[in-house]
Amino acid sequence: MHGEFRWSLNQVAWNSLAAVQTVDGLWKSTEAVKKAEGSRIYYRLLLTGTGGKELMSDLMQVNILSRPDLYADGSSLTLSGAEQIFLSITIKNTGSTAAGTFSVALYQGEEQMNWTSMGAPVTVKGIAAQSDTTLSFPWPSGRAGRQTVWIQSDALAQVEETNETNNITKALLRIAVPGQGTAGMVVSDQADMFVELPSAAVASANLLTLGRRWNQSLRQGAERSSLTPLAAGGLTTATAFFFTLSDTTLALKKESTVGVYYQRDDTTTQRFLNMDGVRLYAWNEESATWSGLATTLDRAKGLASAKLPISRTCFALMGSADDSGPSVQVNVVGQNFVSGDVVGKQPVFTIFLQDSSGLDLSAAPVSLSLDQQPVAVERMAVTQDQETRRSLVVTYAPELSAGDHSLHISAKDVNGNVSTLEVTCRVAGVFExxxxxxxxxxxxxxxxxxxxxxxxxxxxxxxxxxxxxxxxxxxxxxxxxxxxxxxxxxxxxxxxxxxxxxxxxxxxxxxxxxxxxxxxxxxxxx
The missing domain is CATH 2.60.40.4070 (Immunoglobulin-like)
Incomplete structure (x- = not known):
């Protein structure tokens, strides 16, 4: 009886190998099939008898296992802790066989040629195939801001791997720690914006991610307020910037400082600069509204910077030609009121605000003072035109004593333009x-x-x-x-x-x- 193996890597092109029968009745090829790690070989055994009758086996397959392949996942890095800080790193084995004991080392430095060790290597007692493990390295509590680290898997070359060239991973970190914040500005990779967290901004160590985005909601919010997005340094299209903390459950405790570098030779930017209309704006996700920030312009550097409220993490550089505050009108329910009129002991004031650029309800666009005393927000009822965000109605119903009274109204639009109005009224104290x-x-x-x-x-x-x-x-x-x-x-x-x-x-x-x-x-x- 004659034996032959038919084998293929793709079940399209087939090859032949002679087969011999061993003493225990098994058939094996007369020579080995040598293929790369991770390959899959499909094969059948064809037996031919003396009368020419053929017998074909079922299709079988064999996988050539790959050796371990170790590397550090740069996207997995996290920083945690307050008094004692740790940098956590996930090490992966993408090979199809387990890795034995090996070491992982952590270094710091802008370039590999001058990196310095950040402590003794950590020993890992093996990783199963297609698995990972997370290691924690102590991180110096005083080291914040922009830091470049290198993670070397199998630092002592203890494991024979499929790929020996991917053992070193470089990661650029932007770090905030308690007591230091970011220790100054941390700049984006494109050097078009920066974020700076003050010393008391975070309760525990965190990594910052800086990014850009511009979607329909951001664009419509700008259009609603007649805002013109301005080109940041090196960019040709509109964008907004944002930053996030690696611990998404952590809230900032202090305002951050943010900045955007603008294009000084851009004609649109120059036009708004000439009318003092260039500002940074913060995005309110809940109300889908942009709010102008008190912006400092460094014209020599082409830099706009501002304090960003604690609850905001998205901001943009935009221009506005609006330099007027909202219009303010005061009425009293049940009468044709003008300032100085007599009102009842329990008048209901209705205050109408309107502005072409819009009013951000979440940014306290209106404040009241009665007889020089601030009125608590909870004593006012505020409603807004949700479609345009350009008008507000404030209802305020105080209880007044007999005599003269004054009501002071201060209103602010999304550009930070302020209008004030003061009206007076008198309660006679007699019914006539x-x-x-x-x-x-x-x-x-x-x-x-x-x-x-x-x-x-x-x-x-x-x-x-x-x-x-x-x-x-x-x-x-x-x-x-x-x-x-x-x-x-x-x-x-x-x-x-x-x-x-x-x-x-x-x-x-x-x-x-x-x-x-x-x-x-x-x-x-x-």
Missing amino acids: VTSLANHPNPFVRETTVAFFLQDTAEEVDLSFYTVSGRRIRGEKLFGVTGYVEWDWDGRDEDGRELANGVYYLKFVARSGDKKIERIEKLAKLE
């Missing part, structure tokens, strides 16, 4: 009407009834009568104070136009158990 009349009188078709109440009336009843005492029209007003107007169309309850003649208005105002009654004469003459 100081004027009541209609104009014009006589009237042709319509007339306006105007009156002035010194305190809030819970209800005002306006009733019109003929000279014979027949009631022809009535109107009730509720919760009114100060100067109030009500327009009458000269028609009765059924909508019929009144005839020429004399009519009477009965005015009744009530507040608790207090009541005011007045009667006025009016005439219709067409």
Whole structure:
């Protein structure tokens, strides 16, 4: 009987090898098949009898195992701890056989030729195939900022590997530690921005990641506020910058300082620089709004820098032509209010803010002071136009004593432009009407009834009568104070136009158990 092996690496191109039968009845090839580690060989045994009859075995396969392959995963590095800090590194074995005992060493230095050891190597008692292990190296507590480290796997060449060239991993770290922060500026790889964390910014050691992004939400937020993104150094397209901590559960305890290098020869940037319209803006993820920061410009270096609020980590360099604060209008519910008017003891102020660039609700765009005393935020109700973010309505209902009062309003738009307005009012402390009349009188078709109440009336009843005492029209007003107007169309309850003649208005105002009654004469003459 004749034996032959048919083998292939891809089941397309097949090769032949002679086969012989051993004393124990097994068939084996007369020579070895030598292929690279990790290869897979498919094969069948073909037996041919003396009569030419053939017998083919099922398809079989064999995998040529690879030796261990060790390397440090540079993306896995983390820093942790407060008083004692550790740098954690994941070592991987991507080979298909286990690695025995080996050592891992940590070095520091900008270049491999002048690196220095950061302590004794750590011994690893083996890693299984396709597995990994995490090691921790002590990190000097005083070493922060930009640091370059090198991790050498199998530092003593104890393991024979498939690839001996990937044992050294270089990692650029940006480090913040308690007591030092980042120990100065840490600059991006492209040198177009920097972040600096102060000494008390973090409670435990962390690695910083600096990056860029520009998506639809960021772009629409800029368009909504009429902001023009400006080119950062070396870039030609709009972008925003961000930084993150390796411990995503950790909140900053102090404001960070951020900076962006701008292109001094860019015509758009120059145009906004000439109008003092270049600022850094912080992105509010919740409200999808940009807020201008108090920005310092170093025109010699082409650098814009600012303090970034604790809760913000994304920022951008943009220009705005808006140099005016929001418009501010104050009304009092139930009356036609102007500054200096009489109001009730419990007036409801409605403050309307509007700005073409927008208002960031999360950045406290409005503050109030009553009689030089700040009003707590929780005493104000604030609503915003969610579509444009360009208007706000603030409702404030204080309880006032008799006498004169002042209300100071300060409003700020997303560019940091501020507007202020102060209105005064007086609480008379007595419930009376100081004027009541209609104009014009006589009237042709319509007339306006105007009156002035010194305190809030819970209800005002306006009733019109003929000279014979027949009631022809009535109107009730509720919760009114100060100067109030009500327009009458000269028609009765059924909508019929009144005839020429004399009519009477009965005015009744009530507040608790207090009541005011007045009667006025009016005439219709067409």
